[in-house]
Amino acid sequence: MQLLQTPPAETKGFRLNHTMLRVRDARASVQFYTEVLGMRLIDEEDMGDFTLYFLGFPHEGDVAGAMPTHREGVLELTHNHGTESDAAFAGYASGNSDPGRGFGHLAVVVPDIEAACARFETLGVQWKKRLTDGKMKNIAFLLDPDGYWIEVVPDRLKL
Amino acid sequence: MQLLQTPPAETKGFRLNHTMLRVRDARASVQFYTEVLGMRLIDEEDMGDFTLYFLGFPHEGDVAGAMPTHREGVLELTHNHGTESDAAFAGYASGNSDPGRGFGHLAVVVPDIEAACARFETLGVQWKKRLTDGKMKNIAFLLDPDGYWIEVVPDRLKL
Numbered sequence: 655m656q657l658l659q660t661p662p663a664e665t666k667g668f669r670l671n672h673t674m675l676r677v678r679d680a681r682a683s684v685q686f687y688t689e690v691l692g693m694r695l696i697d698e699e700d701m702g703d704f705t706l707y708f709l710g711f712p713h714e715g716d717v718a719g720a721m722p723t724h725r726e727g728v729l730e731l732t733h734n735h736g737t738e739s740d741a742a743f744a745g746y747a748s749g750n751s752d753p754g755r756g757f758g759h760l761a762v763v764v765p766d767i768e769a770a771c772a773r774f775e776t777l778g779v780q781w782k783k784r785l786t787d788g789k790m791k792n793i794a795f796l797l798d799p800d801g802y803w804i805e806v807v808p809d810r811l812k813l
Numbered sequence: 814m815q816l817l818q819t820p821p822a823e824t825k826g827f828r829l830n831h832t833m834l835r836v837r838d839a840r841a842s843v844q845f846y847t848e849v850l851g852m853r854l855i856d857e858e859d860m861g862d863f864t865l866y867f868l869g870f871p872h873e874g875d876v877a878g879a880m881p882t883h884r885e886g887v888l889e890l891t892h893n894h895g896t897e898s899d900a901a902f903a904g905y906a907s908g909n910s911d912p913g914r915g916f917g918h919l920a921v922v923v924p925d926i927e928a929a930c931a932r933f934e935t936l937g938v939q940w941k942k943r944l945t946d947g948k949m950k951n952i953a954f955l956l957d958p959d960g961y962w963i964e965v966v967p968d969r970l971k972l
Contacts, residue, residue: 655839658854658855665851666851670921671922673918673919674964692821695815723966723967726886727829753906756913756961758891760831762827770823
């Protein structure tokens with residue numbers, strides 16, 4: 655298909671702001687995305703039965719407590735209160751097996767994938783695929799606390 | 814939880830590059846994301862049994878045919894060949910109903926939400942929630958060709 659076509663003028667200024675994932679335990683997820691992956695928690699919004707957490711890697715213009723609509727690369731985590739302590743809660747679907755296949759993964763690009771993966775190993779992350787597993791030796795996949803797949807991609811990957 | 818904490822130094826340069834969704838019909842999906850939403854198709858990679866499509870709103874540094882690892886806000890669509898003409902294919906899960914609940918939506922921020930939604934109406938999009946539906950009158954939800962939810966968010970939304 656044709657690449658880099660000029661978009662309709664009416665879409666000027668549109669941006670892909672965020673991806674939303676539901677999480678069972680907000681504290682565990684925010685800890686993973688901030689301490690392991692290096693995002694910052696930008697905003698937390700208590701909506702009553704659920705709380706929204708907006709995270710992203712550091713960007714100009716991020717303001718503590720303000721929904722970061724000015725930028726791309728935001729992750730919105732939705733925590734429905736109580737799931738973290740509900741033994742009957744079956745967990746969320748990662749999107750990568752039936753039934754429920756659809757969403758695949760988030761991908762984080764890192765400047766030095768060997769160093770990044772060595773650090774993840776030290777931190778005791780759950781792996782879906784280490785760098786050394788499988789056919790593609792230049793990408794890895796972590797699992798977040800809910801089992802969502804996080805692809806780790808080197809700068810300037812060529813497919 | 815604490816907002817805007819300083820991330821670990823080892824994560825410097827990390828970025829949330831893309832979100833991957835599987836799509837039934839690549840042509841229909843690329844048409845929707847480019848012609849309706851205004852993204853550009855940056856790269857298309859034939860992997861044999863499947864093809865990857867990398868899309869994003871226009872960014873500096875996008876190069877036709879190169880995987881856009883330099884930036885955030887990328888959408889990767891995975892098309893497993895044949896689903897578009899397989900009458901027995903049940904379709905993908907949107908992530909918003911059981912079984913398969915997990916992923917929620919992508920969100921596009923737009924400078925003028927009234928104008929954006931009026932244009933979407935003219936283009937005949939499928940709505941999950943028009944601006945005028947439900948309690949939140951300042952956001953809308955479209956459905957993409959697979960039924961994934963696309964939130965339409967105004968600039969500077971306050972929750």
